[in-house]
Amino acid sequence: MFCCNWCSYAGADLAGVSRFQYPPNMRIIRVMCSGRVDPVFVMKALKEGADGVLVTGCHIGDCHYISGNEYAKERFERLHKIVIKQLGINEKRVRLEWVSASEGKRFADLITEFTNQIKELGPLKVI
Amino acid sequence: MEKIYEPELRNLLKKCYQCGRCSGVCQLSKVQKYTPSKIIQLILEGFENKVLESGELWDCLTCNQCLKDCPVKINFADIVRMARYKMRHEKNQSSDEFVAHKGIYTTISEIMSRPYINPDRNMDWIPKNCKISDKGDILYYVGCLPFFNYEFENLNSIAISTLKLIYQIEKKPIVVFKEEICCGHDIYWGQGKLKTFIKLAKKNLEKFKNAGVRTIVTACAECYRTFKIDYANIFDEFDENFEVKHIIDYIYENWKSQKIEFKNPNKSEKEIQFTYHDPCRLSRFLPENDNITNKVREIFREFKYLGYQFNEMAHNKENSLCCGVNSWMNCNEKSKALRYKRMQEAKLAGSKLITSCPKCNIHLTCLQNDFEDLASIEILDFSEFIINHVKVIRTKSKGD
Numbered sequence: 001m002f003c004c005n006w007c008s009y010a011g012a013d014l015a016g017v018s019r020f021q022y023p024p025n026m027r028i029i030r031v032m033c034s035g036r037v038d039p040v041f042v043m044k045a046l047k048e049g050a051d052g053v054l055v056t057g058c059h060i061g062d063c064h065y066i067s068g069n070e071y072a073k074e075r076f077e078r079l080h081k082i083v084i085k086q087l088g089i090n091e092k093r094v095r096l097e098w099v100s101a102s103e104g105k106r107f108a109d110l111i112t113e114f115t116n117q118i119k120e121l122g123p124l125k126v127i
Numbered sequence: 128m129e130k131i132y133e134p135e136l137r138n139l140l141k142k143c144y145q146c147g148r149c150s151g152v153c154q155l156s157k158v159q160k161y162t163p164s165k166i167i168q169l170i171l172e173g174f175e176n177k178v179l180e181s182g183e184l185w186d187c188l189t190c191n192q193c194l195k196d197c198p199v200k201i202n203f204a205d206i207v208r209m210a211r212y213k214m215r216h217e218k219n220q221s222s223d224e225f226v227a228h229k230g231i232y233t234t235i236s237e238i239m240s241r242p243y244i245n246p247d248r249n250m251d252w253i254p255k256n257c258k259i260s261d262k263g264d265i266l267y268y269v270g271c272l273p274f275f276n277y278e279f280e281n282l283n284s285i286a287i288s289t290l291k292l293i294y295q296i297e298k299k300p301i302v303v304f305k306e307e308i309c310c311g312h313d314i315y316w317g318q319g320k321l322k323t324f325i326k327l328a329k330k331n332l333e334k335f336k337n338a339g340v341r342t343i344v345t346a347c348a349e350c351y352r353t354f355k356i357d358y359a360n361i362f363d364e365f366d367e368n369f370e371v372k373h374i375i376d377y378i379y380e381n382w383k384s385q386k387i388e389f390k391n392p393n394k395s396e397k398e399i400q401f402t403y404h405d406p407c408r409l410s411r412f413l414p415e416n417d418n419i420t421n422k423v424r425e426i427f428r429e430f431k432y433l434g435y436q437f438n439e440m441a442h443n444k445e446n447s448l449c450c451g452v453n454s455w456m457n458c459n460e461k462s463k464a465l466r467y468k469r470m471q472e473a474k475l476a477g478s479k480l481i482t483s484c485p486k487c488n489i490h491l492t493c494l495q496n497d498f499e500d501l502a503s504i505e506i507l508d509f510s511e512f513i514i515n516h517v518k519v520i521r522t523k524s525k526g527d
Binding site for chain 1: 237242243
């Protein structure tokens with residue numbers, strides 16, 4: 001999963017400090033902003049064998065760089081509609097979510113829910 | 128794998144006698160330092176490692192202009208393709224910094240090569256009056272167009288007009304795969320991932336066989352060349368089982384056998400000047416007996432009676448200039464310079480520019496965003512251009 005430096009990564013920190021439990025099957029990659037996450041990164045992650053990709057950023061309007069997350073949202077809508085769907089990959093495997101720095105609990109819940117969802121879908125079998 | 132890869136590059140170059148013509152005609156050498164003849168000589172003298180390690184060969188356009196002018200017919204583009212495989216797998220080089228659009232389209236092709244991935248293409252673009260089916264004789268191979276919509280606009284109209292043309296002529300459902308995969312051209316030429324290409328080719332062959340296809344029609348110059356030459360190269364019986372046709376071929380044959388004629392319902396008084404850009408895949412990349420460049424010109428000459436005037440650009444047919452980018456490699460200011468040159472020629476030749484390769488279309492259209500003086504040229508695909516001028520001759524009316 002990709003976490004933006006300012007909100008989601010801090011949210012992950014809070015989840016850790018507050019000792020909320022969440023499944024260990026994910027790897028966090030810290031980026032400066034969700035707008036930095038190029039759809040190519042998502043495609044490469046899928047190609048290399050990730051079963052799902054979760055991208056998180058600040059809530060709309062809270063972006064540290066003013067409009068990075070809006071940009072991310074627009075790009076991901078296009079990626080979903082044109083690339084992921086047409087490749088025959090379940091759209092639920094790629095998700096964009098907003099998590100703020102204070103939402104440690106939500107962060108843990110989100111990951112639990114996303115992991116369960118991917119487990120239900122089973123492996124992507126790309127490799 | 129053995130058929131498309133020769134581990135000893137030297138064996139392919141031995142005929143070279145260093146006339147240096149390749150460096151003279153090389154289109155890339157006009158905008159940056161790049162000398163095929165020097166590279167060939169270095170490899171021949173045993174400095175292959177040095178050449179591969181320098182990463183210089185990632186720059187090649189693989190436009191094949193050098194093969195066209197080579198007196199001993201050394202296929203330099205093929206060497207580049209194999210060298211890229213070596214650079215990737217032996218020297219552990221990555222092509223990431225050279226790939227345009229950060230490699231999203233090649234990544235998509237690669238994902239499609241994996242055995243469990245079955246694309247689920249959007250079929251909304253298919254016009255209502257065209258019928259399609261899963262099995263049948265004639266396949267329209269759409270290519271990557273639906274994926275290009277991710278960043279480019281108006282590309283569906285190429286697919287729509289091509290399908291309309293085929294359907295009008297055949298009058299029976301045309302096969303269009305919902306789970307169509309990439310032909311592998313970009314991976315083969317640009318990325319040097321030859322094994323992935325073979326995987327894609329096998330997957331494709333299976334799909335063609337399952338659908339009972341006999342004729343494959345495509346509107347893409349790259350798909351055409353890949354099926355016609357490269358697939359036939361890998362699979363022994365490919366050219367016996369399948370007939371590959373570019374839409375130009377297809378229209379030409381039907382026109383010659385008098386199934387269709389060209390009409391212009393809204394003929395204007397003033398002649399419209401237009402020109403044609405030859406994609407490298409349809410001019411320099413085909414064997415000499417394949418005269419698709421002449422066929423398309425014959426069709427265009429006929430358009431004289433429809434109020435169009437066909438003009439050649441300064442460089443045409445086998446000598447046509449490159450659109451600047453090949454297999455999504457190296458989109459930079461140098462490739463822009465090449466495109467600018469091409470568009471300047473087009474501007475002198477007419478107000479419409481016809482091409483038969485969707486990628487040329489994309490690259491040249493992209494340049495128009497940067498230069499206002501070029502924006503007035505209308506860039507059309509061959510199928511888009513003729514769709515409104517084709518009239519099917521009904522066999523019944525002949526007897527009247």
